[in-house]
Amino acid sequence: MTKFNIKQKYILILLSIITVILLNLIFYFGFFRLDFTKGKIYSLSKPSKKLVSSLDEPVYIRAVFSKVLPEQFKFIRLYVEDLLKEYRQNSRGKIKFEFIDPLQPNPKLSQQEVESMGILPIEFSVVEKDKFEVKRGYMGLALLYKDKKEVIPVISNIEMLEYDITSAIKRLTMKQKKVLGVVNVHRCDTLSADDYTEFKEQIQKLYDIKQVDISSTSLNQTDALLVVSPKENFDDKELFFLDQYILSGKPCAFLIDRYNINIQSFWATKIYSNIFDFISNYGVEFFTDGLVVDYQCQKVSLRTQQGFFVMENIVDYPFMPVITTLNKDHPLTKNISQVVLPFVSPLKIKPGLKDISYTILMETSKYSFLKKEVFSINPLTIDFRPDKSAQKGPFIVAVELKGKFTSYFSDDEKFNKLQINVPDRLKESKTDFSRILVFSSGFFTQKEFTLLGNIIDYLLQEYEFVSIRSKKVVPSAIKAVPDIIKILYRYFIMFSLPAVVVLVGILRWYFRKTKVVVL
Template identity: 30%
Template sequence: MWSISSRSSSSHCCSHPALSPGASSCEDVNMKRSSANTTIGILLLAAILVLINMIANTEFVRLDLTDGKIFTLSRASKSVVSNLDDPLTVKVFASRNLSPQLNDVKRFLNDLLAGYRAYGKGKFYYEFIDPGSDEKLEKEAQEYRIPPFQENVWNKDKLELKKVYLGMVFIYGDKQEVMQTVQTTAGLEYNITSIIKRISSQQSRKVGFLTGHGEPSPFDDMKQSESVLESNYQVTTVDLAAEDEVPDDIDALLVIAPESEIPDAEKLKIDQYIMKGGPVGWFFTQVKTDIQNATAINMPLKIDAWTQNYGFRVNTDLVADLNCSMVNIQQRVGYFTMQNQIKYPFFPIINTFNKTHPVSRDLEVITSFFPSSIDTSSPGVGVRITPLMFTSEKSMIETGRYNIMATRKFTSAEFDRAHIPLAAALEGSFTSYFAGHDIPVGDDDKPLIEEGDLIRQSPDSTRMVVIGDGNFIRDDYLTNPANVFLLLNTVDWLVNDTELITLRTREVAMRQLKDIPDSQKEIWKYINWF
């Protein structure tokens, strides 16, 4: 560590040790100096490490060398925890002797919570409690509805089934939220930040699903999507046949796969909701399909003029793609019925996304089911339109007579289209459809709204998202969890609350550290002690 370059008498006298009577004493001097230098170096290194440790006790510092920065608290999490109005306490009930896998989860959780505390401005607290050490603590875990679970643990070279705890409760004022078990690090930061955001919010935003025209029910046909959506929003249905207008407490309206025409009176109510700045998600299926019977017919929706007024149209067609999912089919082979998997181009796999827009930039793969193309060529004045996702370079559009048989033999020449847009985001000031059309009348033959009361222009910040697929989040089609991310991202963007979008689809890509020279291994070993 230390080098001596000055010419001293000692170095001179030891230049010929065999001839010098003082050679032995010179060697002793050099050895003593070398030993002293080594001692000083070790002491300096120890002092530096102690200083770093002291700083780390007051400032949250972590060296994160992973590709996805999975050990670094995201900007969204920092923002959420730093805006707490009141103290939030997290009690983690964790057994002491866990399996190596769960122990890694426990260690990751501890580091994660330390990050929240560092950015919580003195309002985030957490503690680890071992319920197995005291009956009172075990009873406390039960009171918070945190159950034990069984796991295999090695004990004296024997594999034993052991009751363990690893769960936590979030306490904010008189509110409580529980994560009953934590058995993986995947999505852990997103789940924690979602809970903090939800439990500390003064009010929950409400998402309305239009109903009354054959739409799938969020509570019956989209249970998986509704369950995930409900973690951040209140979910309700909106029946405009029974309402004078879209209720004021609806923060976003979703129009998903109607099967019959929406009456003009209800179109007026949706139009005026938009004119007040209300955001709408349009998920249209323009062709009704039945894969079992291989039938496909156009929907009688009559929405083209209405939606074109706002700047988009979902075309009455079916899009197919060579990059597609598989379906199971039964085929008879002699006396036997065989089940085979074959590629089905009408179920495109989408992996081409707009990487600048919040809704789509962090998505990797979406599966679509009988999608229709989106016409984005004529947005209205003052409306900005951004295509969000596209088919591959080997795609096709089918119109008129459809052949959706699973055994259909496609030719490569049929896939002559590339990057067909299947979704788009619109933002700006929209013009009322009824500014140029007759206002619908009620049962008394009087206009539902006076001409002078019609709102003709929306605020410049009004938002819409259109997707040419009303099937992608239905339970009977939902096979790709990322499809739900697309729904959540859409709703978040519509209500202008995009903090969690990047965190939700954050990639956890583990990377091994590069090999280090042997000369550095001892240094890193000592650093790890601290």
């Protein structure tokens, strides 16, 4: 080897070492991540970046994590560190964080100080010296801004971690909470059942939720209104105040069932309420009868008694359509891949709307049809085949209407019957931006909390939280396939392999025969 080659070899080694050192320094002090997931679920969303970039004062985040954690929790610490680095990078230095382990010798914060902040210890089992031991650890965050504090006591769900952190920063920096009114008359669903407990805990961190009687002054103390599944008639005075609320420019969402569903007895009773006629005044009508049957649907588990045995059946339930046709340009639905709307009825846009625009948010699949005169809804006994006269889908099941609405009581004679004195009565919308949301199911609110949360965020114009909450790994729905296609696939798979074997045998026989003839 020549002297020149030896020198060149050492130069290459030196350059390689320098390159490795420089790359390590770049990756240590700099930060970037590549996210190839659909919806960028592991990257900081634009609304979070916008929020932290507008901070006027620093937000200090204390990440309290124990170094000794079970293997299944160690990746959470790495994920939290990466996420906090991304917050810091987009905050122009206003987000500052540090990791603290109160279980280490001479910690910056003691266990007592950490727990007084609201970060709770967790207990877990580990194997040491061939025996199980119960140990304590910490996985929580404390966010400090001026004289305010927000705490995430235990990080148990990284899927919602960005939402939790961003909403905590929002709470720290907001001056006043907005108020959501939930109508509590005429057997409306008031979101007060046990099923809503966890959901309401999250929502109430950002907004005040207030049950309102729409005939009282409490209605005017809200920023948006939610009307869920009324089952009785409203009196005219209540409808008047609701009408004036909409015309004043405050947003309102109607999540309305056409049938009252008793899921225990599998029985449906048609709802007769003047709320349907009231909503039609603003541009959208409910079909007078029937529920949507959709073969693209949710499966349900049912137990039946057969003699001494209890049998569990998993069956398709076409009265629970899986909606995959969602408006991808609308902030409320663009990040949702699918949603289940149980016991839904079709909506129809009224023709000839003036000064009102509408946006279709959701539609059923092309495999849907309208089933009229519904009473029993038992999936084991009902015939889900369409009649020849059945109206075929897809059907509109959710819509937004915007514009300059005309009052439901614009007719003076109709208004005078109310016998109330309202000096500043509105006959049409104050602005061109009055808006209402109409969903032809209220039953979904018991399970589809992402959609319900998006509706609330959208009504209160906190659009950033709509996109953050919807960042989830949701499996795409399998499209419904006609029975004839399934049969063809089945027979193709059944006979294709034997056919290939026979074909190979024939070809081999043919070539061997040809070879013999040539010889």
